[in-house]
Amino acid sequence: MSLPYGIFSYNNAPPRMGVLVGDSVLDLKVAASQGFFEGIMLDTVVFEQPFLNDFMALGKDTHQAVQQRLQSMLSSGSFEVSDETIFIPYPQVTMHLPIRIGDYTDFYAGIEHARHVGQMFRPDSDPLLPNYRHMPIAYHGRASSIVVSGTPIKRPHGQYLNTDQQPVFGPTKALDFELELGIVIGKASELSQPVSVDQADDYVFGFVLFNDWSARDVQRWEYQPLGPFLGKNFASSISPWVVPLEALVPHQIEGPIQSPTPLPYLQAPEQKHFAIDFEVSLKTAEGIETVISRTSSRHLYWSIAQMIAHHTSNGCNLNVGDLLATGTISGTEANTYGSLLELSWNGTQPLQLSDNTSRTFLEDGDTLTIRGWAGKSEQRVDFGEVSGTVVP
Amino acid sequence: MSLPYGIFSYNNAPPRMGVLVGDSVLDLKVAASQGFFEGIMLDTVVFEQPFLNDFMALGKDTHQAVQQRLQSMLSSGSFEVSDETIFIPYPQVTMHLPIRIGDYTDFYAGIEHARHVGQMFRPDSDPLLPNYRHMPIAYHGRASSIVVSGTPIKRPHGQYLNTDQQPVFGPTKALDFELELGIVIGKASELSQPVSVDQADDYVFGFVLFNDWSARDVQRWEYQPLGPFLGKNFASSISPWVVPLEALVPHQIEGPIQSPTPLPYLQAPEQKHFAIDFEVSLKTAEGIETVISRTSSRHLYWSIAQMIAHHTSNGCNLNVGDLLATGTISGTEANTYGSLLELSWNGTQPLQLSDNTSRTFLEDGDTLTIRGWAGKSEQRVDFGEVSGTVVP
Numbered sequence: 001m002s003l004p005y006g007i008f009s010y011n012n013a014p015p016r017m018g019v020l021v022g023d024s025v026l027d028l029k030v031a032a033s034q035g036f037f038e039g040i041m042l043d044t045v046v047f048e049q050p051f052l053n054d055f056m057a058l059g060k061d062t063h064q065a066v067q068q069r070l071q072s073m074l075s076s077g078s079f080e081v082s083d084e085t086i087f088i089p090y091p092q093v094t095m096h097l098p099i100r101i102g103d104y105t106d107f108y109a110g111i112e113h114a115r116h117v118g119q120m121f122r123p124d125s126d127p128l129l130p131n132y133r134h135m136p137i138a139y140h141g142r143a144s145s146i147v148v149s150g151t152p153i154k155r156p157h158g159q160y161l162n163t164d165q166q167p168v169f170g171p172t173k174a175l176d177f178e179l180e181l182g183i184v185i186g187k188a189s190e191l192s193q194p195v196s197v198d199q200a201d202d203y204v205f206g207f208v209l210f211n212d213w214s215a216r217d218v219q220r221w222e223y224q225p226l227g228p229f230l231g232k233n234f235a236s237s238i239s240p241w242v243v244p245l246e247a248l249v250p251h252q253i254e255g256p257i258q259s260p261t262p263l264p265y266l267q268a269p270e271q272k273h274f275a276i277d278f279e280v281s282l283k284t285a286e287g288i289e290t291v292i293s294r295t296s297s298r299h300l301y302w303s304i305a306q307m308i309a310h311h312t313s314n315g316c317n318l319n320v321g322d323l324l325a326t327g328t329i330s331g332t333e334a335n336t337y338g339s340l341l342e343l344s345w346n347g348t349q350p351l352q353l354s355d356n357t358s359r360t361f362l363e364d365g366d367t368l369t370i371r372g373w374a375g376k377s378e379q380r381v382d383f384g385e386v387s388g389t390v391v392p
Numbered sequence: 393m394s395l396p397y398g399i400f401s402y403n404n405a406p407p408r409m410g411v412l413v414g415d416s417v418l419d420l421k422v423a424a425s426q427g428f429f430e431g432i433m434l435d436t437v438v439f440e441q442p443f444l445n446d447f448m449a450l451g452k453d454t455h456q457a458v459q460q461r462l463q464s465m466l467s468s469g470s471f472e473v474s475d476e477t478i479f480i481p482y483p484q485v486t487m488h489l490p491i492r493i494g495d496y497t498d499f500y501a502g503i504e505h506a507r508h509v510g511q512m513f514r515p516d517s518d519p520l521l522p523n524y525r526h527m528p529i530a531y532h533g534r535a536s537s538i539v540v541s542g543t544p545i546k547r548p549h550g551q552y553l554n555t556d557q558q559p560v561f562g563p564t565k566a567l568d569f570e571l572e573l574g575i576v577i578g579k580a581s582e583l584s585q586p587v588s589v590d591q592a593d594d595y596v597f598g599f600v601l602f603n604d605w606s607a608r609d610v611q612r613w614e615y616q617p618l619g620p621f622l623g624k625n626f627a628s629s630i631s632p633w634v635v636p637l638e639a640l641v642p643h644q645i646e647g648p649i650q651s652p653t654p655l656p657y658l659q660a661p662e663q664k665h666f667a668i669d670f671e672v673s674l675k676t677a678e679g680i681e682t683v684i685s686r687t688s689s690r691h692l693y694w695s696i697a698q699m700i701a702h703h704t705s706n707g708c709n710l711n712v713g714d715l716l717a718t719g720t721i722s723g724t725e726a727n728t729y730g731s732l733l734e735l736s737w738n739g740t741q742p743l744q745l746s747d748n749t750s751r752t753f754l755e756d757g758d759t760l761t762i763r764g765w766a767g768k769s770e771q772r773v774d775f776g777e778v779s780g781t782v783v784p
Contacts, residue, residue: 103536108618117617129616134559135551139618140532140625144495144709145583154584156706159527159655167526169655169705191537191627192546218706224521225509226500226531227619233532234706235583263551263561313561314548314610314626317536 004241024087095240111301142233156234158218172215179338182210192315200305285365396633416479487632503693534625548626550610564607571730574602584707592697677757
């Protein structure tokens with residue numbers, strides 16, 4: 001099974017590449033210096049970089065060779081996981097943003113989320129807009145403010161309408177999270193050269209958990225006619241470990257029936273989706289943690305391959321390190337929603353926490369954590385978590 | 393007067409930094425090797441980089457010292473512009489994308505353009521949306537597909553509604569240009585640290601001409617609810633020479649009266665705008681060129697400092713190499729519009745060209761060129777041009 005990659009540091013050494021093996025980080029630089037990767041065509045200086053980009057750019061054949069070597073070394077028993085020169089106990093390391101992110105694109109592929117937004121804000125019309133089932137809707141987001149899990153999230157200021165419908169500027173009163181899956185692009189495409197649905201997997205290096213923090217009051221006032229801007233771009237958080245696409249192959253499932261049938265450029269013999277489970281918890285400043293949602297990537301209407309094919313269908317080029325996100329993933333039941341906007345139904349139904357307080361939106365001191373995994377026991381693939389604490 | 397910076401190559405040498413002096417490119421690497429910059433604290437290896445980013449990051453004091461030295465060398469007559477080891481005649485060089493672009497943000501600050509779009513698509517309501525005069529509206533765009541002037545623009549495919557209102561996929565039938573001013577960010581700001589209107593100039597390295605090519609049919613079908621995506625991200629073109637902010641100081645003007653008064657975070661003792669003139673020409677495949685518009689940056693409602701203050705007001709951070717664009721700049725008269733959407737009033741009033749053909753949108757073989765300048769005679773600052781030919 002392909003192991004997750006990340007960027008770690010410890011003992012004041014500069015950040016570099018590791019893989020997660022159980023509860024330890026395998027230090028690839030040290031492993032390489034001990035000859036682990038002999039015979040693989042690979043400049044091991046990539047293991048000393050502060051981002052995964054150079055390694056990603058080496059291509060899937062090299063990634064596969066490295067993963068196979070790791071498997072055979074680990075299963076051969078030819079070294080000890082207790083050897084702390086190679087295997088650093090996870091509590092001793094600091095994790096860093098794993099990717100030097102190029103462009104970041106946020107999709108809207110969670111159909112139940114799209115439906116809920118429609119029900120809330122356009123109650124008198126079809127909750128899904130006419131274009132929704134014809135193409136994966138998306139918009140460009142901000143790459144500079146994407147941070148690694150654990151980074152505190154400062155409550156942003158912004159302009160919004162007060163109760164008298166007058167614009168005011170101040171700290172957002174509607175700070176929200178959004179549960180999303182992030183897709184890390186590992187191969188560049190050329191400008192004016194679309195990537196087909198069938199080719200799309202070649203461009204996917206792996207996945208991260210993604211929290212697209214949102215200021216709903218700011219978003220509501222600013223978003224017409226050009227879409228979200230300051231309501232989103234103050235911060236997004238990603239999990240530190242990038243799970244390779246190959247690790248998810250055992251967890252592929254058939255996607256939902258797409259009706260109407262998409263146009264040919266979005267069709268494939270089989271639409272490969274993934275069965276990834278998510279859990280969201282909210283821990284108050286007092287330390288009481290409540291699981292507020294459990295949901296699944298099964299609620300994505302569009303496949304990742306369709307997102308990539310659509311994104312490049314006009315010739316838009318991808319670069320190594322680009323990040324796509326799926327958009328908020330929500331289920332159909334109230335405890336399966338991927339945002340507080342939905343969980344509190346736009347603030348009208350406060351969410352009860354286990355300490356008997358309630359939330360419409362996030363309060364200062366709240367820690368929001370999204371955890372993710374696929375499968376069970378031997379087949380289980382763990383995404384770890386993406387977490388952030390709101391500070392004033 | 394501050395000279396424009398660009399990245400050039402000639403004689404098969406790798407691309408590097410130059411400044412434009414009349415009709416010649418001053419090769420900064422050669423100039424440095426001859427001691428031009430002695431006494432300035434500066435690692436001249438920045439002059440050998442393929443992008444301006446490293447030079448921009450040195451800060452305004454260094455930029456000023458370099459420009460002063462260039463002025464004194466040029467005015468002292470201590471060398472000959474005919475010395476082709478330092479001054480390469482412009483026709484001999486190839487110009488490259490000058491900036492390694494980080495995030496790209498497109499504003500909507502041209503108030504007449506916003507008004508025209510409202511008049512066309514919401515004829516029964518106020519052409520300006522309620523938020524327009526309260527904040528500089530903007531959205532994030534695609535950095536990867538920004539190309540330098542002269543790059544051919546391949547007509548993009550995309551999904552749009554046919555005359556029966558059915559979604560189809562094919563080459564866009566409504567390829568347009570958008571005349572904009574681009575702002576190159578030369579200084580990074582910290583996440584969660586807003587930049588005030590008063591500080592904003594420190595973050596501006598300079599300006600380029602910007603053509604935000606658009607596929608109007610694709611844009612119209614996709615843009616609800618999250619804004620423009622594939623209708624824009626197939627390509628944008630920029631002019632090769634970055635005009636330093638300091639060169640524009642003699643061309644500062646007072647901005648329009650802003651009513652209602654913006655919120656305090658958008659106020660400044662004086663709103664500095666610039667008087668830059670633009671001319672747009674369309675040359676057919678047969679080589680007949682028609683000037684189709686003349687307009688001015690005077691039609692921007694929001695100042696560049698206000699755009700930067702708004703962009704960072706929620707803590708969103710800027711990086712060296714980020715690009716902001718103003719949005720389409722149009723005047724009030726029909727021959728002063730900055731897009732074919734307006735010039736042909738959404739295709740209803742075909743634009744007459746001097747060869748007696750007409751255009752609603754761009755045809756294959758058309759070359760669209762935007763030229764820009766500020767002031768006259770001795771005070772004149774030339775932006776050069778951004779040009780692109782549509783290919784099938």
